[in-house]
Amino acid sequence: MTRRTGIGDDPAGTSRAADGVTRLGDPSPAADGAGPAVLRRRAAVLGSPIDHSLSPVLHRAAYRALGLDWSYDAIECDETRLGTLLDELGPEFVGLSLTMPLKRAVLPLLDDVSPLARDVGAVNTVTFLDEPARRRRVGDNTDVTGMVAALRGVNPRPAAGRVVVLGAGGTAAAALAAVREFGWAEVGVVVRDQGRAAALRTAADRLGVQLTFTAWPGLAAVADAALVISTVPAGAADRVAREAPLRAGQVVFDVIYHPWPTPLAAAARSAGCTVIGGLELLVRQAAAQVEQWTGRPAPIDAMRAAVRDRLD
Secondary structure, eight states, X not given: OOOOOOOSOOOTTOEEXXXXXXXXXXOOEEOOSSSSOEEOOEEEEEESSOTTOOHHHXXXXXXXHTTOOOEEEEEEOOHHHHHHHHHHOOTTEEEEXXXXXXXXXXXXXXXXXXXXXXXXXXXXXXXXXXXXXXXXXXXXXXXXXXXXXXXXXXXXXXXXXXXXXXXXXXXXXXXXXXXXXXXXXXXXXXXXXXXXXXXXXXXXXXXXXXEEEEETTOHHHHHHEEEEEEOSOTTTTHHHHHHSOOOTTOEEEEOOOSSSSOHHHHHHHHTTOEEEEHHHHHHHHXXXXXXXXXXXXXXXXXXHHHHHHHHO
């Protein structure tokens, strides 16, 4: 993955180490030039490791296009630090993006969770809502929103055949929720160890999706599928790419966005499949966050252009 280097100005009250990751400091007011000082609105992505994240590229491009003087940074944070960090955030923070390993760990630390995020069992978006008595933390899952948007271009339908998901992690749960939106109620899952798929089984039960498990690499299941969604890390699906008899008419969605094309995407393209990459998922899930926090339509074209420039 491309490692993140600093883009734009550091927000007041933070420091940036040599690794390009922002550390929290005391929030500082930013003058609006015409009246009393106001807090500069802030958002951030949390995770570990986080220095590779492209979320700052996407969000900064969005706020710039919207004419907002907001900052957005990457903050290194693991499960042991998450609760303390959430308590330390000042009133200038409007929201957070969460990546691994925090999407499930954050659930007990929130005041409310959207029905979708609760069903999926993972949160990638936290919005801070100011109320008279207190400040509430509300969790949502825009990974599902992004996946639905990415799939909508090919408009897959159950009549075309089965859907198969590679992997059983949090992104796989989002995939179940996404394909449910297109009418699938049964999904094949290819995993190395069914014993590690307990959370996915629970999510499927909440979503009303029936799972059929196949041992890795599930070449026959992949060959028979109309839609294949790979949610596994880079390199994990290389055997599927080499050995699965992919064919024209299939849709292959690989959630990895860099490096691109992945071996699976390249093999699918060579076989005549319709290929969807993770870049569109990345852009669309971030766009949904921008819209939640700003209340305005996200400048998707500007966001997509910014991340493509970074990856080129």
